[in-house]
Amino acid sequence: MMYLRLFYEFFKTGLFAIGGGLATLPFLREMAAKYPNWFTEAQLADMIAISESTPGPIGVNMATYAGFSSGNVFGALCATLGIITPAILTIFLVTKILDAFRGNKYVNGVFYGLRPAVAGLIGAAGITVAKTALLCLPYAGNVLTLFHWPSVAIFVVVFVLLKVFKKHPLWYLAASALVGILLGYI
Amino acid sequence: MKDLFKLFFTFARIGGFTFGGGYAMLPMLQKELVEKQKWTTEEDLMDYYALAQCTPGVIAVNVATMIGCRKKGYLGGIIATLGVVFPSFVIIVIIAAVLKNYAELSIVKNAFVGIRACVCALILDSVIKLGKKAVLDVPTLLIAAVVFLLVCFYSISPIILVIAAGLLGLLLQGRRFLK
Numbered sequence: 001m002m003y004l005r006l007f008y009e010f011f012k013t014g015l016f017a018i019g020g021g022l023a024t025l026p027f028l029r030e031m032a033a034k035y036p037n038w039f040t041e042a043q044l045a046d047m048i049a050i051s052e053s054t055p056g057p058i059g060v061n062m063a064t065y066a067g068f069s070s071g072n073v074f075g076a077l078c079a080t081l082g083i084i085t086p087a088i089l090t091i092f093l094v095t096k097i098l099d100a101f102r103g104n105k106y107v108n109g110v111f112y113g114l115r116p117a118v119a120g121l122i123g124a125a126g127i128t129v130a131k132t133a134l135l136c137l138p139y140a141g142n143v144l145t146l147f148h149w150p151s152v153a154i155f156v157v158v159f160v161l162l163k164v165f166k167k168h169p170l171w172y173l174a175a176s177a178l179v180g181i182l183l184g185y186i
Numbered sequence: 187m188k189d190l191f192k193l194f195f196t197f198a199r200i201g202g203f204t205f206g207g208g209y210a211m212l213p214m215l216q217k218e219l220v221e222k223q224k225w226t227t228e229e230d231l232m233d234y235y236a237l238a239q240c241t242p243g244v245i246a247v248n249v250a251t252m253i254g255c256r257k258k259g260y261l262g263g264i265i266a267t268l269g270v271v272f273p274s275f276v277i278i279v280i281i282a283a284v285l286k287n288y289a290e291l292s293i294v295k296n297a298f299v300g301i302r303a304c305v306c307a308l309i310l311d312s313v314i315k316l317g318k319k320a321v322l323d324v325p326t327l328l329i330a331a332v333v334f335l336l337v338c339f340y341s342i343s344p345i346i347l348v349i350a351a352g353l354l355g356l357l358l359q360g361r362r363f364l365k
Binding site for chain 1: 192201202203204205209210211212213214217221229232233235236237238239241242243244245246247251252253255256260263264267270271273274275277278279281282283286288289290292293294295296297298299300301302303304305306307308309310311312313314317319320322324326327329330332333334337338344347348350351352353355356357358359360363365
């Protein structure tokens with residue numbers, strides 16, 4: 001019964017959390033209040049930290065973790081399937097509609113405006129990552145201490161290497177993780 | 187059958203190496219789907235992102251479902267989606283079961299100093315690639331710049347911006363059709 005409820009609660013979250021990632025947070029907070037024996041609000045902070053420092057979509061990771069805290073592996077499975085099901089169903093519908101209108105000049109007009117907007121959105125997401133990755137905030141009035149120089153160095157080296165060698169991103173990620181670990185010992 | 191396996195493993199690889207959610211997945215998608223498998227184009231990828239932003243659910247999942255669905259129908263959509271969440275499912279269950287202090291471990295923290303810096307470079311590289319395909323003239327340059335600034339400085343909801351940009355595109359192109 002609890003598994004069904006887990007599926008249902010995360011299905012709702014998946015249906016109403018539009019925009020991905022941390023958009024699921026308010027729903028999880030509500031769930032913690034409604035079902036205190038599943039997980040508590042205090043646990044949410046750990047969940048965010050773990051979801052952000054493991055691979056995979058953050059929203060789904062949060063669901064898996066919350067599901068596991070509530071009902072072990074099967075709970076994790078129910079919560080994960082719950083959160084992705086509404087997305088799968090909506091996307092099926094959207095793809096079908098889109099295919100029906102493929103090549104339509106009005107739809108093309110819409111995408112003409114959408115594409116640069118997406119480029120802008122992703123650029124802005126990059127700035128958000130850069131703030132936590134490359135800067136030491138809050139700003140203490142000294143430009144030299146504002147930047148986390150080892151990170152800036154990794155950033156520049158990876159960016160240049162990306163232009164020179166067309167290697168798979170996972171190599172750069174693995175190498176950067178290693179450099180980060182090594183720098184920790186210095 | 188072989189195609190479905192390929193879909194699953196390609197998306198599992200993407201999901202297993204995406205750090206930081208939907209937008210950070212873009213460099214992996216470009217490499218795997220546009221450059222390696224040639225399943226889609228940069229333009230289509232942007233369309234998927236725009237739609238994923240405005241439909242319910244996690245962006246990374248939405249994009250996986252859309253590409254899987256295009257490639258191999260409904261079953262393909264389901265397989266691609268299961269693929270993209272599979273590695274993190276396993277990892278999270280292990281962490282939740284035995285490594286609750288995982289995020290506090292200094293080795294993990296240090297690794298993430300490197301990973302985050304790398305993700306910045308990957309995203310910048312992706313945005314430049316996308317920008318070349320999306321910014322075609324002065325109006326599209328303005329749309330990209332205005333969206334970027336509004337999200338950075340005013341934290342306006344991306345959904346509203348995507349809808350507004352779509353309408354603007356329709357208006358601008360529509361005017362061209364009427365001429």
